[in-house]
Amino acid sequence: MSQWKPVNVDPNHADDFDLEPDFIEPDDATTPINKNKSQYSSAQQQQQNQYQLNQGQGQSSNSFFNFSSFTTPNIDLSNSLNPILNNENVKERKFSGGDTLDEPVWDTLKRDLVAIGHRLFSVVWPASLSKLAKVQQHNLLIAARNSGINIGINYDQIEQDLEQDLQNQPIDDSNLKKLDWDLWGPLIFILIFSLILGYLSPKTNTSQVFSSVFALTWLTFAVIAINIQLLGGTISFFSALSTQGYALFPLVISSIISIFIKWSFIRFIIYLLFVSWAIYAATINLKVSGVLPGRIFLAIYPVGLVYATLGWLCVIT
Amino acid sequence: MFKKGPNWLENDDDLNTNNIGTKAYIPPDIPADDSSLPNVSGKIDSDPSPSYNNEGSSSQGITPVVPNNFEGGVFSINHYRRYFNINTNDFFGNVINSINVISIGEKSNEDDNENEIIGDLYGPIWVTATVIFCLFFSNTSSNLIKSWLIGGDEHYQYNFGLLTGAISLLYGYTVLIPFIFYIVSVWYFKLENFFSLSKIISIYGYANSVWIPSAILGILRGLLVNHQFLSGILKWIVVLIGGLISGVSIGLKVFPILKNSTSSIGNDKLIFGLLGVLGIAHLGFIIAIKVLFFGDLKVVS
Numbered sequence: 001m002s003q004w005k006p007v008n009v010d011p012n013h014a015d016d017f018d019l020e021p022d023f024i025e026p027d028d029a030t031t032p033i034n035k036n037k038s039q040y041s042s043a044q045q046q047q048q049n050q051y052q053l054n055q056g057q058g059q060s061s062n063s064f065f066n067f068s069s070f071t072t073p074n075i076d077l078s079n080s081l082n083p084i085l086n087n088e089n090v091k092e093r094k095f096s097g098g099d100t101l102d103e104p105v106w107d108t109l110k111r112d113l114v115a116i117g118h119r120l121f122s123v124v125w126p127a128s129l130s131k132l133a134k135v136q137q138h139n140l141l142i143a144a145r146n147s148g149i150n151i152g153i154n155y156d157q158i159e160q161d162l163e164q165d166l167q168n169q170p171i172d173d174s175n176l177k178k179l180d181w182d183l184w185g186p187l188i189f190i191l192i193f194s195l196i197l198g199y200l201s202p203k204t205n206t207s208q209v210f211s212s213v214f215a216l217t218w219l220t221f222a223v224i225a226i227n228i229q230l231l232g233g234t235i236s237f238f239s240a241l242s243t244q245g246y247a248l249f250p251l252v253i254s255s256i257i258s259i260f261i262k263w264s265f266i267r268f269i270i271y272l273l274f275v276s277w278a279i280y281a282a283t284i285n286l287k288v289s290g291v292l293p294g295r296i297f298l299a300i301y302p303v304g305l306v307y308a309t310l311g312w313l314c315v316i317t
Numbered sequence: 318m319f320k321k322g323p324n325w326l327e328n329d330d331d332l333n334t335n336n337i338g339t340k341a342y343i344p345p346d347i348p349a350d351d352s353s354l355p356n357v358s359g360k361i362d363s364d365p366s367p368s369y370n371n372e373g374s375s376s377q378g379i380t381p382v383v384p385n386n387f388e389g390g391v392f393s394i395n396h397y398r399r400y401f402n403i404n405t406n407d408f409f410g411n412v413i414n415s416i417n418v419i420s421i422g423e424k425s426n427e428d429d430n431e432n433e434i435i436g437d438l439y440g441p442i443w444v445t446a447t448v449i450f451c452l453f454f455s456n457t458s459s460n461l462i463k464s465w466l467i468g469g470d471e472h473y474q475y476n477f478g479l480l481t482g483a484i485s486l487l488y489g490y491t492v493l494i495p496f497i498f499y500i501v502s503v504w505y506f507k508l509e510n511f512f513s514l515s516k517i518i519s520i521y522g523y524a525n526s527v528w529i530p531s532a533i534l535g536i537l538r539g540l541l542v543n544h545q546f547l548s549g550i551l552k553w554i555v556v557l558i559g560g561l562i563s564g565v566s567i568g569l570k571v572f573p574i575l576k577n578s579t580s581s582i583g584n585d586k587l588i589f590g591l592l593g594v595l596g597i598a599h600l601g602f603i604i605a606i607k608v609l610f611f612g613d614l615k616v617v618s
Contacts (some may be wrong), residue, residue: 227401231439296406298404305443309450
């Protein structure tokens with residue numbers, strides 16, 4: 001250390017130290033660079049913000065919740081991947097940002113549980129989605145008019161009504177997170193429902209009833225999801241499946257009640273009540289997910305039929 | 318909607334690797350500031366890009382684009398949308414049209430548009446499903462009422478096989494008979510100007526809708542538990558209402574085009590043969606429904 005001597009060189013005279021100024025000539029004029037720079041810094045800022053957002057509240061940071069990706073998809077690989085999924089401009093991907101590798105397992109689980117809870121709440125209290133449903137129907141109405149689809153509705157009149165409604169009460173876009181789908185709801189509710197039906201049926205054909213109800217329910221849900229796809233709109237196959245599965249929740253309750261109540265007449269009243277609840281919840285949820293306005297009845301009718309059949313099985317076992 | 322930020326794939330002006338550290342790269346597509354939130358209060362952004370307010374969405378149509386062409390091969394779901402291109406009003410119109418037997422002859426000459434030629438498959442699938450549910454509901458609920466009247470409703474056990482049997486019978490009839498009819502007419506007898514296959518299936522499917530009111534009428538037989546004769550009569554009335562009206566509905570819709578086709582190949586007698594075979598098939602269907610859902614064929618059991 002002590003042997004080190006600073007070299008005193010005048011940079012202006014030494015050839016070895018002939019340093020060029022650290023400057024790269026711009027391709028364009030200076031103003032675009034500044035613009036780019038500012039753009040970049042704002043992008044960095046956004047990224048930072050988003051990252052913090054992800055850290056802070058992992059659940060709600062899904063890009064799908066945001067209207068920007070809702071209306072102008074950036075890179076939607078699902079279009080090229082799966083023909084079943086491609087009828088959607090609504091992005092339906094699970095989680096698209098943030099660092100999930102080194103987060104605790106509990107956070108990962110909690111994110112899914114909270115999402116399931118949100119979707120369940122939209123079934124338990126369907127009125128919470130009604131405003132969003134209105135907005136979505138409004139958008140679909142406009143989309144259908146622009147693409148020239150005849151949905152049997154007088155466009156002008158309905159549009160006026162909707163715009164008036166929207167101006168009176170602005171929507172709360174935090175509800176959009178309920179648009180996401182998963183298959184936990186269908187799995188859990190169909191499983192519980194068919195288990196209870198199997199338990200209620202006579203000992204000789206318990207397993208037959210369980211397996212038939214389980215298989216038939218999945219099959220009809222899939223058929224109905226395809227049916228909703230075929231009727232048009234922006235809903236995806238799995239979104240329809242998820243909606244139907246979550247809206248099965250009232251029927252699960254009614255089946256649990258029918259374990260304790262043996263008298264068919266009371267069961268029948270409960271059946272009417274809970275099936276209409278389930279159908280109402282499914283209607284609102286399907287409206288939000290993007291079924292064309294003039295075809296909501298056609299989309300919801302099979303769902304109601306299946307719920308009526310399943311509920312009736314509860315009554316008569 | 319949001320400030321047109323750098324598109325990270327196409328625009329390579331601002332690729333900057335300094336930014337990429339140990340964190341995963343997050344495309345800066347989502348602004349987190351408040352200016353990006355949907356503007357629904359009616360205030361118009363200075364930003365000309367599509368916004369979510371009413372004016373923006375209605376003038377530019379940035380909302381989800383709904384596909385309105387039926388492009389794609391037979392393996393794409395879009396191909397089959399042509400069979401489901403139907404609105405709620407059209408659907409109810411078709412249902413009423415099939416039940417209202419008297420005015421079928423007048424209407425069949427008028428409509429020649431695309432939808433009429435193709436028919437739709439929504440009706441056959443879901444009307445038939447409704448009929449299955451109604452027949453099952455009628456059968457089980459009348460048995461339930463019967464067991465109430467006899468006393469104690471713990472004795473009744475429903476037959477799950479009834480449901481699966483009904484599914485096979487009704488869908489089998491609605492799809493197989495039109496299919497065979499189409500194959501025989503077009504490929505064997507080489508009829509021209511014939512229906513499309515989907516149109517025949519559509520006719521058969523919508524004709525099933527008359528079974529719905531008749532099945533609901535059939536619930537009343539649960540009340541006639543002590544009157545064997547009346548109960549048997551009611552069952553036959555229910556079955557005949559459903560069977561005859563649906564048969565007449567099918568016949569009246571099939572007849573004009575079949576007549577046109579057979580006379581064009583110069584074989585006028587063929588029409589009676591074909592209609593006769595369809596009638597026999599329908600009779601078999603009526604009997605099968607009577608046996609499956611309404612006991613056996615006897616009037617007094």
